[in-house]
Amino acid sequence: MKKAWIIVVAASQLILSGCWDQRILKESRLVFGTGMDLIEDDRLLVTSVIRDYSNNVPINAIVTGEGRTFRETRMDMDRKIAGRFDPSKNRVFLFGEKLVQKDLYSFLDVVYRDPDASVSSKLAVVKGNAGDVLNAGRVQNVLIAEYLIKLIESEEKETTIPEQSLQTICSVLFDDGKDFGLPAIKREGDEIILDGMAMFNRHTLAGYLSPDETVLLQMLLNKKAKIARYVSKINENQEPANKNYISYTFLKSKAKMKILSAQPGRMRAEITMKAEINVAEYPQDTLTKEKTKKQLNRKISKELTEDAERVISKIQEANSDLFGIARELMAYYPDRWDKVEWKKEYPSMEIVPKVEVEITEYGVIN
Structure with missing residues (x-):
C-alpha cells in the first residue's frame, strides 16, 4: 500500500503545472517612490521613481502618467517603459497639496485593493506638487526615494x-x-525639508502644525518616540538672547484624556501630562540651586501648558479630532453621542490642557 501511494505521488508530478503565476524580476521595472498630484480638469498626474543602472551605478528613472484614475495613470506609465511596471517595492507615497484637499481615500482605493501593494509604504503630504520633490533626483548625493x-x-x-x-x-x-x-514636506531649492504635520478632517487636508507643535502634540497623545526635544521661553529681555530659553529632552512622560462633560452644547475635556526632563542647554547655569530648579519646573510647566492650548486651538480650528474624543464619546456616552452633530460641536468645545514637568537630569554638569 505504501509503495502504491509513493507511485501515485510521483506520477502526479508529471501532470501538475506548478506555480504558473510567477513574476520574473529581470522583466520588472521596480518602483521605489510615487507622487500624486491633481492637475487641470481634476485629472491625476502620477510621478514614479524607478530604480535603474548606468555603468553599474544606481540612478533614478522618472516616469509620469496622466489619467482620470490612479489605475489609468499606471496603464499610461506601463506604455512608456520597457518591461513590466511593478509597484510592489514602492516605499513612499507623496501627495500634492491640491490632491489632499479632495478625498484622500478615493486616490488610495486602488492601492488597498492591490495584493502586491506594500502596506509598509511611508506617506507624506507635499506643500506644493509631489512631482517637484521626486524630480529632485538626488539629495545630498542620495537617490531621492532612499533619501x-x-x-x-x-x-x-x-x-x-x-x-x-x-x-x-x-x-x-x-x-x-x-x-x-x-x-x-516642502522643497526649497535643492533642499527637501520635513516641515511638521498635515492635519486631516476625515479624508481631507485641514491644516498644518509646525515641527515643535507636532512634538508637543505627540507627547500629549502618548506617542513619544525614542527622542523628544523641546525649547521653552522662560525669561524676557535677557542679554544675550539665548538666556531667555531652556532646551531639554523629555524622558518619562504620561498623558491622559478625560471627558469632564458629555452634555451637548457644554462638552468639556481635560488633557493632563506629567513628564520628567533632562536639561540639554541652560546658559544661566544655576541648576545646583533647589530654588532655581523649582522655579524652572513652574515656568516650563506654565509655558508648555500655554503652548498646548495654542496647539489644541489650532487642531480645533482645523476640525481635526486627533485626540479621538469622538471615539471616547461613542464608547462611554452612546446616548449623548446619538444627539450630537460632532463636526459642529467639536470646534467650539472646551479642551483644557494641564502640563507638569520635573527636571530630573542636567546633562554631565550641574
Whole structure:
C-alpha cells in the first residue's frame, strides 16, 4: 500500500503545472517612490521613481502618467517603459497639496485593493506638487526615494512627525471617531525639508502644525518616540538672547484624556501630562540651586501648558479630532453621542490642557 501511494505521488508530478503565476524580476521595472498630484480638469498626474543602472551605478528613472484614475495613470506609465511596471517595492507615497484637499481615500482605493501593494509604504503630504520633490533626483548625493525614507524614519525617531504608513492609516480612514495626521514636506531649492504635520478632517487636508507643535502634540497623545526635544521661553529681555530659553529632552512622560462633560452644547475635556526632563542647554547655569530648579519646573510647566492650548486651538480650528474624543464619546456616552452633530460641536468645545514637568537630569554638569 505504501509503495502504491509513493507511485501515485510521483506520477502526479508529471501532470501538475506548478506555480504558473510567477513574476520574473529581470522583466520588472521596480518602483521605489510615487507622487500624486491633481492637475487641470481634476485629472491625476502620477510621478514614479524607478530604480535603474548606468555603468553599474544606481540612478533614478522618472516616469509620469496622466489619467482620470490612479489605475489609468499606471496603464499610461506601463506604455512608456520597457518591461513590466511593478509597484510592489514602492516605499513612499507623496501627495500634492491640491490632491489632499479632495478625498484622500478615493486616490488610495486602488492601492488597498492591490495584493502586491506594500502596506509598509511611508506617506507624506507635499506643500506644493509631489512631482517637484521626486524630480529632485538626488539629495545630498542620495537617490531621492532612499533619501525620503531615511529622512522620514529619522524624524519619526525624533517625535517631530507622526509615524504613519499605508497600514496604520487604513483603519482610521474608516473610523468616524478619530482623525489623523501625516508628515508634511516642502522643497526649497535643492533642499527637501520635513516641515511638521498635515492635519486631516476625515479624508481631507485641514491644516498644518509646525515641527515643535507636532512634538508637543505627540507627547500629549502618548506617542513619544525614542527622542523628544523641546525649547521653552522662560525669561524676557535677557542679554544675550539665548538666556531667555531652556532646551531639554523629555524622558518619562504620561498623558491622559478625560471627558469632564458629555452634555451637548457644554462638552468639556481635560488633557493632563506629567513628564520628567533632562536639561540639554541652560546658559544661566544655576541648576545646583533647589530654588532655581523649582522655579524652572513652574515656568516650563506654565509655558508648555500655554503652548498646548495654542496647539489644541489650532487642531480645533482645523476640525481635526486627533485626540479621538469622538471615539471616547461613542464608547462611554452612546446616548449623548446619538444627539450630537460632532463636526459642529467639536470646534467650539472646551479642551483644557494641564502640563507638569520635573527636571530630573542636567546633562554631565550641574
